Amino acid sequence: MPHDVVSLAAIAVFVATYAVVAFGAAPPLRIDRAGAALVGGALMFGLGALSHDEVFAAIDYDTIILLLGMMIVAANLQLSGFFELAIRAVVARVRRPLTLLAAVVAASGVLSAFLVNDTICVVLTPLVVTLALRLGRDPVPYAIAIAVSSNIGSVATITGNPQNMIIGSLSGARYLDFAAALAPVAAVGLALAFAAVALSFRREFFAGVRFPAPAGDAAPARVNRPLAAKTALVTVAMIAAFFAGAPVATAAILAGAALLLTRRVKPARVWAEIDWPLLVMFAGLFVVTAGLKKVAVTPELVAWVAGLGLDHVATLSLVTAALSNVVSNVPAVLVLEPFVAPLADPQRAWLVVAMASTLAGNFTLVGSVANLIVAERARKLGVELSFWTYLRVGAPLTVATVAVGILLL
DSSP states (O other): OOHHHHHHHHHHHHHHHHHHHHHSOBTTBOOOHHHHHHHHHHHHHHTTSSOHHHHHHHSOHHHHHHHHHHHHHHHHHHHHTHHHHHHHHHHTTOOSHHHHHHHHHHHHHHHHHHHOHHHHHHHHHHHHHHHHHHTTOOHHHHHHHHHHHHHHHHTTSTTSSHHHHHHHHHHOOOHHHHHHHHHHHHHHHHHHHHHHHHHHTHHHHSSOOOOOOTTTTSOOOOOOHHHHHHHHHHHHHHHHHHHHTOOHHHHHHHHHHHHHSOSSSOHHHHHHHSOHHHHHHHHHHHHHHHHHHHHHOOHHHHHHHHTTOTTSHHHHHHHHHHHHHHHOHHHHHHHHHHHHTTSSSHHHHHHHHHHHHHHGGGSSTTSSHHHHHHHHHHHTTTOOOOHHHHHHHHHHHHHHHHHHHHHHO
């Protein structure tokens, strides 16, 4: 096949793949994001845009291994009942809606910083929504608080979300350095999230309502205490290894392997908690993006994009935020990689991309997978989280937090 034809076909495959990733479907076909990424990667190989060796070299195995290890750890925490016990402990003394909101924001943000925000949304949403309903409160603002706080909290570390994992691998940033730069952004952002939700739902939070301890009339938490203790210990050791400078992928997969050595949980229950389609999507997107870079990302294009001023924090932040809302944050990071690497200070640039791509996910309800998880889990409990209700919190909060990120970076 002529080179020009291969190049055009590869660009078409890239656009089609990212369109499905952005919108989540391709009517009338029954294909999801993972399927689109897998088909796109296969076509890049089949069309000759990438050789066999180039396909395997394109996949960032450290990112895949890190994500798998974190999923195994989170699965064990969930199966042991650790999360239910933690949220009950956090809100045990809450007496007012405003303090309950603060507890939800803190729990969602802090847990998401270390244990992948999507997982935290899966676990916390039913617990918090059920709690709010039992207390006779409107569950919508608390659900929104989980979504926006999980995104903001995940900014803080390499293991907070999938795009940070990719950035950590591409940049070679040390876990401690990454956290030192972005944890302050997350801390200020969580305070802004608390204020944004509270001010958007004044009737819920400023009516002077008091209620008894939330867990006072609840059934005992279902906790496998030996498993919870073991998993918590392994998790603390894993996080300590991250901060000590151990390779994050190695530390995560060793932690996951240690937790699979148990007599208390059938492996099938752990495997059922793993988001296998997400791992497939990552592998496919690595290949699709590599195909595009090979046929379309020329030195001339890189030089032209560099001329747009990406060395400036504000410019790179706005470009990243806009691209993340068009194609989602993980694809945006992969697309930006060839343009970030040649910048004068790529380490700082990657921190900016991590900040902006993550915080941009709060703009709309469909801006991040975490938001969609919260909406879907709440809907199963009879609570509808509308696009416009979310937007009145998410849009101004995104603008404010990205502005804070620009100032601090």
